Amino acid sequence: MISSFDRNRIELYEKITEIVNGGEMFKAKRDGFEFEVNLPKDFEEAFYKLVDRVNFSLIEDKDNFYGYFLFQMKREIRFDITTPTGVNFKGAKYVIYFNPIIFLQLTMEQMQGTIKHEIHHILAMHLLRAKDLKDKYSTLAINLAMDIVVNQYIDFVPPYATTLEFVNLKYNLNLEHYNTLEYYVDNIQNELDLMEESEEGEEDDSRENEDVEEEFNPEKTHDLWDESDEIDDKTLREFTEKFVSLSDKGEIPLHVQSLIKALKSTSGEIPWNIYLKKLMGTLESNKKKTITRRSRRQPERLDLRGELRGHKAEIMVAIDISGSISDEEFKQAIREVLDIVKNYNHEITIIECDTSIKRVYKTKSVKGVMDRAVPGGGTKFSPVFEYVNKHKANLLVYFTDGKGEEKLEVMPKGYKTLWVISGRGDKLSLKQPFGAVKKLKRVEIKEFSVDTYETRVDGWSMNHQEPTL
Structure with a gap:
């Protein structure tokens, strides 16, 4: 009826x-x-x-x-x-x-x-x-x-x-x-x-x-x-x-709660993970040739191959191992970065450092992340920038408590920089950071660590999905 x-x-x-x-x-x-x-x-x-x-x-x-x-x-x-x-x-x-x-x-x-x-x-x-x-x-x-x-x-x-x-x-x-x-x-x-x-x-x-x-x-x-x-x-x-x-x-609903939480958290300062998403979206897209379409600029030229969008993101992740960042913060930071960049054609290089660079290695998953090297004493930022300047990179994400030099000995060249200050840190010592400075404590690990099944049930996926600007 x-x-x-x-x-x-x-x-x-x-x-x-x-x-x-x-x-x-x-x-x-x-x-x-x-x-x-x-x-x-x-x-x-x-x-x-x-x-x-x-x-x-x-x-x-x-x-x-x-x-x-x-x-x-x-x-x-x-x-x-x-x-x-x-x-x-x-x-x-x-x-x-x-x-x-x-x-x-x-x-x-x-x-x-x-x-x-x-x-x-x-x-x-x-x-x-x-x-x-x-x-x-x-x-x-x-x-x-x-x-x-x-x-x-x-x-x-x-x-x-x-x-x-x-x-x-x-x-x-x-x-x-x-x-x-x-x-x-x-x-x-x-x-x-x-x-x-x-x-x-x-x-x-x-x-x-x-x-x-x-x-x-x-x-x-x-x-x-x-x-x-x-x-x-x-x-x-x-x-x-x-x-x-x-x-x-x-x-x-839980997924609406996470949307509201993201809305309120971004009403002032953008959380570091959201800012990283925005940066990933602005990286230069490499072009690759294809024979499946004509050149857009000269479609009448059948001898010219068209171009497709290719996105190869070269990302350097520097981790301050001076003792100011806890193991939990270290694991969370790496997990966050990998989860954000996994949807791009990327290559991640991890740089462990204190007053100098201790170890450099590449990884594509959390399983490939090594236990941190033995922490040292203080922190210097310049060695990392000197290393990144010598290698091809689109983006440097630097996790630190912020206590280091007031002025870099070398200037960054041709890449973007995102500073992420640990929960114990207050501010970045550099007078000119050459990039955005964000706080690590604004992000909760569960927002990015759930799997697909858990996401649909508990609603956290909408926060993983859309805390965007």
């Missing part, structure tokens, strides 16, 4: 499709990105009442955080979005948009799922993160990767939603569950680069009303984000934290 909710939903869907097909509701006026329609008032009221029912069902659920979060958001109807829902930030509020033609085709559970989907994007700060990725990756790769990230934590999604399984099948990939955003977007982009252009993307000129979107389009899923008000990162985080605070009325 059909429920009253579904009966109401179907009636509204039939009504809106009749209105749209009649062509009476649209003025087709545009002011920048804004889209104006003449929508019958009785339909609008009935539609929002149905959304209220979905909202109340979320509030009554044990995970009522989503319901209270939605309750604070402004709601608008848009027919020019290619998803059931969308969000952006306007007028000091998060706004959630609904395309009734797509939204009304969903079940109650799928409606809840698509709302949770948008809230996850907000909590993961994807509205900001997308801006950082646009210079390096295509819109399609970014959209697919971000949707993979959030949809792994939602039980009911629309049948056409971007899932890990869908992307693996469509692009012949073997992406892992519960991995980082950088991992997904980099692998997807590499595959997109391999694919030849086809005629499948040609526009359909037969559409009667180009102002109405009736089908899901992954390449346009987050176009609304570009319409957000210009606001600095810090202010947006503060607004988001306020929304979170007012939504905390009961039990919060």
Whole structure:
């Protein structure tokens, strides 16, 4: 027997499709990105009442955080979005948009799922993160990767939603569950680069009303984000934290707790591990030749081979063994670095040092990490920089208590530096560090040490996944 909710939903869907097909509701006026329609008032009221029912069902659920979060958001109807829902930030509020033609085709559970989907994007700060990725990756790769990230934590999604399984099948990939955003977007982009252009993307000129979107389009899923008000990162985080605070009325899912924790921890200073992720995303990508595609600059030259993205990250990890860093901090630091860089084509060189370099070796896994050499007395930073300058490197991560010289005897050349101060340390003695300085104690080891199975159960994977800027 059909429920009253579904009966109401179907009636509204039939009504809106009749209105749209009649062509009476649209003025087709545009002011920048804004889209104006003449929508019958009785339909609008009935539609929002149905959304209220979905909202109340979320509030009554044990995970009522989503319901209270939605309750604070402004709601608008848009027919020019290619998803059931969308969000952006306007007028000091998060706004959630609904395309009734797509939204009304969903079940109650799928409606809840698509709302949770948008809230996850907000909590993961994807509205900001997308801006950082646009210079390096295509819109399609970014959209697919971000949707993979959030949809792994939602039980009911629309049948056409971007899932890990869908992307693996469509692009012949073997992406892992519960991995980082950088991992997904980099692998997807590499595959997109391999694919030849086809005629499948040609526009359909037969559409009667180009102002109405009736089908899901992954390449346009987050176009609304570009319409957000210009606001600095810090202010947006503060607004988001306020929304979170007012939504905390009961039990919060563990993966949402980890997202909130990451949001709050990055409202001031970026934790070192998150900063390392950002640095990894900015390293130069080596190019490799391929015969599977033409040169983009000279496509008519069949004799020229095209280029594919290749990412070879040469990483030096310096560990101060002077006795100021404990064995636990040492193990945690190495485990953290290896977990972060494992999604890149990388080579890690570990440098053990105090007043001089004691040992240098390469490793690709935790198993390859040796017990530390016998600690010495003081600490000097310059020998490490002298060594790194003589060897090819993209990045130096230096773990220390910060007590060393005030001035380097040699300057770093051609690579980025990240200083990570141990929990016992206070600040870096160098007056000019030539890189970012972060604290080690901000990071909890369990956020990066769980395996895939444990991740899905206890929710820590979302923190592993998305404590990003």
